[in-house]
Amino acid sequence: MAGSWLLGAGADLPGERPNAVLVAVNQEDGAGDSGPGSEVSLAELRRLADTDGLTVVDAVVQNRPRPDPATYVGSGKVEELAAVTERTQADLVIADGELSPGQVRNLEERVGVRVVDRTALILDIFAEHARTSEGRVQVELAQIAYQLPRLRDGGRTMSRVGGGRVAGGAGIGVRGPGEMRLETQRRTLRQRATRLRRNASELARRRERTRSRRARNRVPSVSITGYTNAGKSALLNRLTGADAQVRDVLFATLDPTVRRISTGELTYTVIDTVGFVRHLPHQLVDAFRSTLEEVSRSDLTMHVVDASAPDALEQITTVHGVLQEIGAGQVPELLVLNKIDIAPPEWVDALRRVYPEAVAVSALTGAGIDELRAVLAARLA
Numbered sequence: 421m422a423g424s425w426l427l428g429a430g431a432d433l434p435g436e437r438p439n440a441v442l443v444a445v446n447q448e449d450g451a452g453d454s455g456p457g458s459e460v461s462l463a464e465l466r467r468l469a470d471t472d473g474l475t476v477v478d479a480v481v482q483n484r485p486r487p488d489p490a491t492y493v494g495s496g497k498v499e500e501l502a503a504v505t506e507r508t509q510a511d512l513v514i515a516d517g518e519l520s521p522g523q524v525r526n527l528e529e530r531v532g533v534r535v536v537d538r539t540a541l542i543l544d545i546f547a548e549h550a551r552t553s554e555g556r557v558q559v560e561l562a563q564i565a566y567q568l569p570r571l572r573d574g575g576r577t578m579s580r581v582g583g584g585r586v587a588g589g590a591g592i593g594v595r596g597p598g599e600m601r602l603e604t605q606r607r608t609l610r611q612r613a614t615r616l617r618r619n620a621s622e623l624a625r626r627r628e629r630t631r632s633r634r635a636r637n638r639v640p641s642v643s644i645t646g647y648t649n650a651g652k653s654a655l656l657n658r659l660t661g662a663d664a665q666v667r668d669v670l671f672a673t674l675d676p677t678v679r680r681i682s683t684g685e686l687t688y689t690v691i692d693t694v695g696f697v698r699h700l701p702h703q704l705v706d707a708f709r710s711t712l713e714e715v716s717r718s719d720l721t722m723h724v725v726d727a728s729a730p731d732a733l734e735q736i737t738t739v740h741g742v743l744q745e746i747g748a749g750q751v752p753e754l755l756v757l758n759k760i761d762i763a764p765p766e767w768v769d770a771l772r773r774v775y776p777e778a779v780a781v782s783a784l785t786g787a788g789i790d791e792l793r794a795v796l797a798a799r800l801a
């Protein structure tokens with residue numbers, strides 16, 4: 421059920437899209453114009469909320485040098501937020517940044533509805549989209565890592581704030597607040613995490629065996645990386661005739677799809693994997709380490725860029741940052757500018773000036789795909 425983890429157990433409204441109000445602190449610190457609270461970041465938060473089955477009804481943004489340690493936005497803005505939430509009958513508030521447990525508690529007390537942050541929203545989308553057992557285990561581990569430091573003694577929190585569904589209704593934390601003492605909750609979560617980790621490492625070993633078989637057979641591997649919604653799965657399908665799921669939502673792909681390509685003498689595998697996003701929750705990066713190893717162990721990564729995105733350059737920087745973080749910084753990269761069928765030609769040219777080696781394609785129309793195949797073959801030979 422969309423948004424159920426965010427709203428808490430028992431708050432599911434079947435068939436209805438819960439309303440959300442966004443709240444953000446725009447630090448305007450000159451660190452690029454895509455930080456929390458910027459237009460780019462808020463537009464993305466809207467898309468994340470939409471992907472998660474929520475309707476964004478309003479946004480409250482405050483410019484200030486840094487977030488208020490107690491309430492994230494200043495106290496005047498908190499009152500405004502409460503008024504907006506009341507007027508729009510919103511079911512929850514989503515902050516465009518990571519909130520401390522104290523900030524969540526204080527905001528919830530004053531605004532009167534559930535308050536979550538960008539990380540929780542992304543975790544919820546991942547939980548919705550995970551299909552394989554490995555994906556589910558990884559998401560649930562990330563959710564537990566997120567929940568543990570945020571557990572609260574039920575008695576003082578609002579009745580709406582429960583644990584809620586975690587990864588496909590696995591059943592942890594579904595009891596309402598106050599039913600379990602904090603320590604018991606903590607212990608239960610830790611025990612569950614231990615079981616999940618055991619499970620995850622078994623699945624990782626299986627993946628490792630497949631990978632080393634490919635390596636022994638000297639089959640080169642190409643990974644597809646890039647910002648979420650860049651067209652990675654569409655490109656895999658175009659290159660290999662696979663039927664990976666292509667959707668206009670964020671994080672459509674969580675579970676890697678591998679396909680083999682043979683052209684002339686050359687055979688290689690192509691693997692499509694999870695997309696990246698700014699402020700990708702570190703809990704997810706940790707939990708998805710084994711999936712992401714497919715990237716760090718690959719011989720080449722095709723970094724797919726949505727050339728029609730106004731913030732394409734910043735998306736590239738974000739992806740490079742995540743690649744570093746997962747230990748894939750050294751993997752040779754082939755930049756692929758995708759969606760040239762809809763990108764303004766001057767944008768594509770501007771990107772090519774920065775990245776002269778990039779290949780421009782459209783996974784949708786097939787434009788540039790032959791050249792991409794040729795470049796891939798040359799780079800792998």
Ligand SMILES: Nc1nc2c(ncn2[C@@H]2O[C@H](COP(=O)(O)OP(=O)(O)OP(=O)(O)O)[C@@H](O)[C@H]2O)c(=O)[nH]1
Pocket residue numbers: 646647648649650651652653654655665666667668669670671672673674694695696758759760761762781782783784785
């Ligand atoms: N116009 C156009 N749309 C494209 C192209 N490639 C992909 N798309 C669209 O972009 C959206 C995202 O495509 P996906 O292939 O699912 O993107 P992805 O990078 O795999 O996304 P995630 O798995 O969610 O990270 C879909 O609506 C595709 O139809 C393209 O070359 N041109």
Ligand SMILES: [Mg+2]
Pocket residue numbers: 652653654665666672673693
């Ligand atoms: Mg995909």
